[in-house]
Every structure is written in structure tokens, then in C-alpha cells.
Amino acid sequence: MSAMSIPLTTTLEVRGVTVRFGGVIAVDDVTFTARTAEVLGVMGPNGAGKTTLFNVISGVQRPTSGEVSLGGTRLTGRGVEDVAALGVTRTFQTPVMFWGLTVRESVEVALAAREFGGTYPPAPWRELVRCGLGTPGRRRENAVLRERADAILTAAGIVAMAGRATESLAFGEERLLEMARALAVSPTVLLLDEPLSGLNPDEIEAVLASIRAARSSGVAVLLVEHAVGELLAVADRVVVLDHGRKIAEGSPQAVADDPLVIDAYIGDDASTGSA
Amino acid sequence: MGGVLVSRASPAAYGRIALGLVLLVAVLVWFLPSYYTGLLTQIGLYALVTIGLNLFMGYAGQVSLGQAAFVGIGAYTSAALAVKGHVTPWVGLIAGALVAALVAYILSFIALRLRENLLALATLALGIVINVVFNEWEFIGGSSGFKDIPGFALGTFTFDQRAYAILAWALVAIGIWFAGNVVRSSFGRALVAISAGELGAQTLGVDSERLKRQTFVLSAVYAGVAGAVYASSFSYIDPSSFSFLLSVNFVLMSVIGGIRSMWGAVIGAAVVVALGQVLQNVVPVVLPSARGDFQSFFLGVILIAMLILLPRGITSRLREARA
Numbered sequence: 001m002s003a004m005s006i007p008l009t010t011t012l013e014v015r016g017v018t019v020r021f022g023g024v025i026a027v028d029d030v031t032f033t034a035r036t037a038e039v040l041g042v043m044g045p046n047g048a049g050k051t052t053l054f055n056v057i058s059g060v061q062r063p064t065s066g067e068v069s070l071g072g073t074r075l076t077g078r079g080v081e082d083v084a085a086l087g088v089t090r091t092f093q094t095p096v097m098f099w100g101l102t103v104r105e106s107v108e109v110a111l112a113a114r115e116f117g118g119t120y121p122p123a124p125w126r127e128l129v130r131c132g133l134g135t136p137g138r139r140r141e142n143a144v145l146r147e148r149a150d151a152i153l154t155a156a157g158i159v160a161m162a163g164r165a166t167e168s169l170a171f172g173e174e175r176l177l178e179m180a181r182a183l184a185v186s187p188t189v190l191l192l193d194e195p196l197s198g199l200n201p202d203e204i205e206a207v208l209a210s211i212r213a214a215r216s217s218g219v220a221v222l223l224v225e226h227a228v229g230e231l232l233a234v235a236d237r238v239v240v241l242d243h244g245r246k247i248a249e250g251s252p253q254a255v256a257d258d259p260l261v262i263d264a265y266i267g268d269d270a271s272t273g274s275a
Numbered sequence: 276m277g278g279v280l281v282s283r284a285s286p287a288a289y290g291r292i293a294l295g296l297v298l299l300v301a302v303l304v305w306f307l308p309s310y311y312t313g314l315l316t317q318i319g320l321y322a323l324v325t326i327g328l329n330l331f332m333g334y335a336g337q338v339s340l341g342q343a344a345f346v347g348i349g350a351y352t353s354a355a356l357a358v359k360g361h362v363t364p365w366v367g368l369i370a371g372a373l374v375a376a377l378v379a380y381i382l383s384f385i386a387l388r389l390r391e392n393l394l395a396l397a398t399l400a401l402g403i404v405i406n407v408v409f410n411e412w413e414f415i416g417g418s419s420g421f422k423d424i425p426g427f428a429l430g431t432f433t434f435d436q437r438a439y440a441i442l443a444w445a446l447v448a449i450g451i452w453f454a455g456n457v458v459r460s461s462f463g464r465a466l467v468a469i470s471a472g473e474l475g476a477q478t479l480g481v482d483s484e485r486l487k488r489q490t491f492v493l494s495a496v497y498a499g500v501a502g503a504v505y506a507s508s509f510s511y512i513d514p515s516s517f518s519f520l521l522s523v524n525f526v527l528m529s530v531i532g533g534i535r536s537m538w539g540a541v542i543g544a545a546v547v548v549a550l551g552q553v554l555q556n557v558v559p560v561v562l563p564s565a566r567g568d569f570q571s572f573f574l575g576v577i578l579i580a581m582l583i584l585l586p587r588g589i590t591s592r593l594r595e596a597r598a
């Protein structure tokens with residue numbers, strides 16, 4: 001609900017974000033904005049600070065300085081679930097699965113949070129009591145959640161695996177599920193950390209289609225991806241990080257031609273491990 | 276794998292089997308010697324505590340070493356109301372559950388902020404602190420506790436051992452039914468999600484701290500109810516009835532039966548109580564010179580062996596055999 005109250009013209013603003021781990025500066029004074037209905041590519045060699053940046057935006061990591069806000073609402077300082085309730089969700093470089101649940105149930109977890117205004121369970125104890133008593137009202141809601149989960153799985157092209165245990169999924173299937181789960185919360189901002197890595201060509205097509213569909217429904221998609229060709233093809237704009245600093249920002253074409261960017265990638269290849 | 280960890284029996288099936296269990300006990304008590312009827316009550320009350328603990332350990336993925344404290348709080352609340360205020364144990368039962376819940380709620384604000392192993396320590400500390408309170412507070416009997424605690428009654432019928440066994444197992448049935456519903460609901464799925472991938476669930480909006488808190492409080496309600504019935508059925512309590520050792524036993528019951536199985540709670544409670552009885556009878560015969568400590572020692576050895584052989588509990592092996 002809270003995410004819906006944020007107007008569609010909203011932007012994600014990252015202002016002067018710095019993250020230090022002891023002596024390492026993982027993210028160094030990074031500033032940029034992401035707009036609704038666009039795919040913002042985030043590029044950079046290994047260790048450039050991309051995941052750390054996502055951690056800051058999603059509330060996993062407190063920045064040493066700087067702040068992130070969404071449509072004027074400050075996100076920095078809030079808990080991960082509260083950031084999610086405000087409309088920012090993400091996937092992980094290594095997919096996080098809910099072992100013990102089926103594919104459909106995993107999506108239902110996301111839908112339940114959405115249903116109760118962004119976070120689950122709601123503060124009143126009523127929800128626990130209704131669940132324990134299995135009240136008819138609660139059971140009707142369960143049936144609705146189930147239908148909506150199937151609709152989401154259908155849209156993601158994975159409804160065939162709805163009843164499977166998450167433990168049985170192949171790596172690519174895990175990525176597809178994680179993406180579907182994230183879309184289930186109807187995010188305003190979706191952070192995808194290397195969603196294409198480890199996927200076969202069909203799965204890559206499926207994920208790219210989901211990304212485009214999310215964009216056309218107004219989501220601001222931030223995409224970290226090492227597959228530079230795919231990233232440049234799907235992104236509307238690109239931000240490039242190197243050693244924590246933003247070294248370029250612009251259209252995919254401009255960024256691809258930027259000597260600094262080319263340098264960063266070649267320099268990284270030449271001195272692997274020294275950074 | 277998922278099927279092994281999370282039983283998917285329908286809630287209706289759960290309710291029916293639980294009801295069958297009560298009927299079985301209701302018949303059994305007419306044939307058992309009263310000593311065994313008492314044991315049956317004890318197993319039922321321990322099972323009730325363990326069902327609540329299973330929600331917290333098996334689903335929320337946390338460890339509590341303080342459940343005996345909540346049993347004690349339920350028992351003392353009900354006993355104090357009955358002895359000092361002549362309040363019926365039926366009301367005492369609800370009051371005991373509420374006070375246990377309140378203490379768990381307050382503790383959760385400190386304990387759930389801590390990392391997992393520290394949470395276990397915090398609940399352990401609670402157990403010790405509560406025991407000191409029981410010992411030192413003269414109003415509730417100090418170290419000698421309460422004697423002659425009034426029993427439950429329905430109209431003119433005052434509960435006897437048989438009635439307590441039936442009451443205990445009726446509560447087990449209700450407890451299993453409620454917990455079974457929780458586990459199969461959005462709430463239970465969110466619990467599984469946080470114990471499997473906490474950060475992943477949080478990024479979807481799952482408030483893991485609130486979820487754990489509510490589950491912890493629910494587990495305290497189960498323990499508090501069991502404590503209130505315990506006080507009246509044994510008509511005597513003192514601080515040593517709710518020691519740290521009992522908390523450890525609850526964890527053992529939970530793990531032995533299988534932390535994600537509601538039936539496992541019943542089996543775990545039965546196994547631990549039965550083993551204790553067997554050792555009490557066998558050890559003096561085999562080792563006449565052995566003192567009482569040896570029974571705890573052998574109990575410990577057997578339980579550790581079971582944990583090694585059946586790390587996911589007895590019920591997991593049963594389900595694997597069936598699959």
C-alpha cells in the first residue's frame with residue numbers, strides 16, 4: 001500500500017554514498033538517480049562495489065556517509081523490510097531460496113507481505129490468531145493468494161514448476177523464481193544483481209522479457225550484469241563503477257565508447273587480484 | 276526434501292487424528308494403574324510445551340533454553356491465584372498463559388535483537404532469574420513453593436487423575452490443531468522463509484523480528500497453559516520443578532521427535548519420559564551401587580546417541596520410510 005502512495009514520477013536518489021570496510025572503500029561518494037519505467041544498468045569490474053551499492057539501497061548495509069531516498073522519502077536508516085514496504089526489493093548475486101517451501105508458496109510469502117500493507121506479519125496479533133484458528137475469512141484469503149501466485153508464475157513462464165519443492169530447483173530455475181518472487185511485491189524499484197549469470201539462452205530470454213515487462217509497467221529496474229552485451233542492449237542508461245567510484249554515466253552507446261570505461265575493464269583484466 | 280521437513284497433511288486430517296488421540300487417552304485411563312495415568316498426564320503436558328517450542332525452534336529457527344521458566348510462570352500464576360485468591364484454576368490457566376506471554380513479549384525485545392547463540396543464552400538467563408524469583412519471593416512460597424493447590428472442577432465434579440490426563444491430552448489436541456493451522460498458513464510459510472533465507476524474506480517485506488517475537492510469545496502461551504494444569508494436577512509446586520534441566524529436556528524432546536513435526540513433539544515427550552522411567556527401574560537392578568546421578572548420565576548418553584543416529588528426529592525417519 002505504502003508503495004502505491006508514491007507517485008509514478010518518483011525517482012530513486014542515491015546521494016554521495018560512501019561505504020568503508022576498515023581500510024577498503026567499497027563505494028566512494030556515488031551519486032545518481034534512477035527513474036520510473038527505465039532500466040538503469042550498473043556496470044563495473046569485479047570488486048567495483050556494485051553489490052555493496054545494492055546493499056545500501058536495499059537497507060542491508062548502512063552507508064558510512066550519504067543517503068538514499070525514494071520520491072523524497074529517506075530510505076537510509078530503515079530496516080530491510082521497511083525499505084521493501086516502501087517499494088524497493090531486490091534479488092541476490094547468489095539466489096536466496098526458501099527451502100522447505102514450494103515454488104508457489106515462496107511467491108505467496110511475497111504476496112502476503114504486499115497484502116498487509118508492505119510488511120508481514122502486521123503489528124496486531126489478529127493475523128496469528130486467524131491463521132491458528134484457520135478462520136473461513138483467512139482461508140478465503142489463502143485461496144486468493146494462491147491464485148495470484150499462479151498468475152505471477154504464469155507471467156514469469158514458470159507456472160509448470162509451481163508445486164515443486166524449492167530444494168529441487170536447478171540454478172537457473174532458482175534465478176527465475178527469485179525474480180518472480182521479487183515482482184510479486186509490485187516494487188517501485190527492483191534491484192537485480194547479476195540475474196543472467198549461470199543461465200541458459202532460453203532462461204536469459206525469459207529474464208530479459210521479465211525485465212522489459214517490469215519496465216513497461218513503470219518499475220525502475222537497476223541491473224548489475226557482467227554480460228555486457230545483454231546489459232547494453234536492455235539498459236536505457238548506464239552507470240559505471242570502478243574501485244567504488246562512478247567513472248561514467250550515460251547512454252549505453254556513450255558508455256561503451258568511453259575510454260575511461262574501456263580502461264577500467266582492460267586495466268582490471270591486466271591486474272587481476274592486485275586491486 | 277521439503278516433504279521430509281514440512282509435513283503437508285491437511286488441517287482437517289490433523290484435527291481428526293488429534294481428536295482420536297484424546298479419545299484413546301479417555302479410554303486408556305480406565306485401564307491404566309493410576310501411576311501410569313499420572314505419567315500420561317505428564318507426557319501430555321510436556322508434549323504441549325514441546326509443540327510450542329517446535330514452532331519456535333523448527334519454524335522460527337531459534338533455540339530457547341528457557342521454556343521451563345514459562346511453565347513455572349504459568350504454574351505459579353495459577354497456583355497463587357487459586358491459593359491466595361480462591362480463583363478457579365480455569366481462570367488461572369488463562370491468567371498463567373497471559374503472564375507467560377507478557378514475560379516472553381518483554382524478553383523478546385532484548386533477546387531477539389541478539390544473534391542466535393546469544394538468544395539461547397538470554398533465554399537460559401531468564402530461566403535462572405525466574406528461578407531465583409521463585410525461590411526468594413516469600414509471597415509465592417519461597418523455596419518451599421505451594422502445597423495443596425486447588426484442583427480443576429466442573430460443576431460438582433472435582434478432577435481426578437483420569438480427568439487430568441484427559442484434560443492434558445485435550446489441550447495437546449487443541450495445541451496440535453492450532454499449531455498445525457499456523458504452520459500451513461501465511462504465517463507459517465513466512466517462518467519457513469526466514470529460517471531458510473532471512474535476508475531474502477526481509478527484502479520481500481517479511482518482518483522477521485516481529486515474526487519471531489509473535490512465535491516466541493505463542494510458545495510461552497503453550498508452556499504457561501501446561502504449567503497451570505501441572506500445578507493443579509500435582510497439587511504441589513516448588514522452584515525445583517522448573518529448573519534449567521527441564522528446559523534442556525524440552526529441547527531434547529523437540530529435537531528427538533523432529534523439530535518441524537507436531538506429532539514429533541508428542542513422540543519426543545513420550546520417549547524422554549519413558550526413558551527416564553525405564554532407567555529409574557533398570558539402573559538400580561543392573562548397577563545396585565549406582566546413585567541417582569547415573570540415571571541422568573545414562574539418559575544423557577542415550578539421548579545423545581539418538582541425536583546422532585536420528586539428527587532430524589524420529590518422525591523424519593518415519594516419513595522417509597514411508598516415502
Ligand SMILES: Nc1ncnc2c1ncn2[C@@H]1O[C@H](COP(=O)(O)OP(=O)(O)OP(=O)(O)O)[C@@H](O)[C@H]1O
Pocket residue numbers: 021024025026044045046047048049050051052053093
Ligand atoms: N562485508 C564486507 N566486508 C569487507 N569488505 C567487503 C565487504 N563486502 C564487500 N567488500 C569489499 O568491497 C569491495 C566491493 O565489493 P562488491 O561485492 O560490492 O563488488 P561487486 O562490484 O559486486 O563485485 P562482483 O562483480 O565480483 O560481484 C570489494 O573489494 C570487496 O572485497
Ligand SMILES: [Mg+2]
Pocket residue numbers: 050051052093193
Ligand atoms: Mg557483486
